[in-house]
Amino acid sequence: MADGPLRGVRILDLTHVWAGPLATRFLADLGAETVKIESPMGRGPRDYPVNEVAYGWLGSDPGDEPWNRNAIFVKQQRNKQSVAIDLKTDAGKETFLGLVREADVVIENFHSVTMPKLGLSYDVLSTENPSIIYVAMPGYGLEGPYSQRVAFGPAVEAMSGLSDVMGYGPDEPRNTAMALMDPVAAVSAAAGVVTALRRRRKTGKGAFIEMSLHDAAVSFCGAWLVDRQLGNPLERLANGHPEMAPHGVYPSAGEDQWIAIACRDDGEWRALCSVVPGLDPDADFATRQRDRSEIDALISRWTACRDKQTAAGALQVVGIPAGPVNATPDMLSDPQSRERGFFVPIEAGPTPMPGNPMKMKGLSSADWTPCPKLGADNAAVLKGWLDYSDDQVAELERAGVIVDRPPR
Numbered sequence: 001m002a003d004g005p006l007r008g009v010r011i012l013d014l015t016h017v018w019a020g021p022l023a024t025r026f027l028a029d030l031g032a033e034t035v036k037i038e039s040p041m042g043r044g045p046r047d048y049p050v051n052e053v054a055y056g057w058l059g060s061d062p063g064d065e066p067w068n069r070n071a072i073f074v075k076q077q078r079n080k081q082s083v084a085i086d087l088k089t090d091a092g093k094e095t096f097l098g099l100v101r102e103a104d105v106v107i108e109n110f111h112s113v114t115m116p117k118l119g120l121s122y123d124v125l126s127t128e129n130p131s132i133i134y135v136a137m138p139g140y141g142l143e144g145p146y147s148q149r150v151a152f153g154p155a156v157e158a159m160s161g162l163s164d165v166m167g168y169g170p171d172e173p174r175n176t177a178m179a180l181m182d183p184v185a186a187v188s189a190a191a192g193v194v195t196a197l198r199r200r201r202k203t204g205k206g207a208f209i210e211m212s213l214h215d216a217a218v219s220f221c222g223a224w225l226v227d228r229q230l231g232n233p234l235e236r237l238a239n240g241h242p243e244m245a246p247h248g249v250y251p252s253a254g255e256d257q258w259i260a261i262a263c264r265d266d267g268e269w270r271a272l273c274s275v276v277p278g279l280d281p282d283a284d285f286a287t288r289q290r291d292r293s294e295i296d297a298l299i300s301r302w303t304a305c306r307d308k309q310t311a312a313g314a315l316q317v318v319g320i321p322a323g324p325v326n327a328t329p330d331m332l333s334d335p336q337s338r339e340r341g342f343f344v345p346i347e348a349g350p351t352p353m354p355g356n357p358m359k360m361k362g363l364s365s366a367d368w369t370p371c372p373k374l375g376a377d378n379a380a381v382l383k384g385w386l387d388y389s390d391d392q393v394a395e396l397e398r399a400g401v402i403v404d405r406p407p408r
Contacts, residue, residue: 153179
């Protein structure tokens with residue numbers, strides 16, 4: 001496994017979709033021995049409908065084992081091991097509880113009733129291992145009138161209040177369209193695990209951490225939530241900003257090319273006027289807000305005939321926060337990302353994957369491992385953690401309790 005400050009910590013990862021797998025990916029990148037506990041059908045059927053997968057395949061090729069090449073799944077699973085086990089069987093449940101006795105952390109983001117229905121609630125797991133740290137990440141928590149509801153990122157985002165302040169006018173609220181609350185919850189969950197591990201080192205006690213996706217989303221909503229409580233009116237400003245003018249995204253040379261520009265104060269406004277012709281350097285903030293449309297038109301006229309990188313460079317020289325709006329190819333070729341080695345060619349394809357945003361001594365992607373195939377580590381984990389014999393592993397395989405390919 002990867003080296004790092006969490007080396008020696010054992011995590012059983014039962015998560016799916018994005019929020020949970022990203023949380024455990026953070027922890028695995030930091031060296032935690034992370035075993036992904038997967039349903040035998042968790043990656044989809046053996047005969048995958050290759051034209052129906054979201055976000056594509058590694059290297060645009062489903063290969064002979066498409067269930068192992070779903071790009072959005074693979075992206076979240078580096079530095080982990082895979083044990084594909086049927087938790088609905090008695091033998092599967094018994095084996096899992098054996099792993100729990102050897103683990104430090106169990107994390108899942110199922111519906112609130114899933115683990116109790118399996119007979120694997122925190123009460124059961126903490127009886128097997130009193131020092132276990134258990135993280136539950138249901139959409140709306142384990143209590144309250146919404147606890148039985150099904151949650152998904154875009155719906156939770158709208159309920160968080162963020163959509164109320166996004167949009168191009170009073171009658172057109174918008175979502176980010178990328179389930180922003182999932183990574184917000186992922187960071188919160190990873191922080192919760194590290195905090196509980198630190199506390200356990202002092203007290204010897206395990207912990208139950210309830211991580212509601214909805215709560216994480218609401219905690220992300222800051223100033224506008226306070227403004228609403230104070231009775232202040234909220235206005236959807238598209239790409240504008242209530243305290244900066246001008247502030248927006250402007251067209252640049254080329255098809256669907258854009259640049260983002262922010263002007264935080266009068267000094268930056270005067271610097272912008274020295275670059276963009278036609279602007280009045282004596283205009284104060286109130287005037288700039290009032291004349292926002294005219295100012296945006298003048299800036300757009302200047303940016304539209306310039307490459308976004310060139311325009312951003314010219315503005316940065318005079319101290320204006322500006323940057324090109326990057327699409328995926330731009331991000332991969334961006335000189336800043338390339339110099340810092342952020343994207344890591346860890347998977348086959350080649351398909352560069354985002355690295356770890358944390359940089360610290362002793363952390364490196366040099367020892368990272370790619371996403372394991374389904375059930376690739378069944379034998380290694382059961383032998384290493386539970387001292388199972390070859391015969392015991394083979395019996396579980398014959399019974400279909402553990403698998404290394406979808407059963408159907």
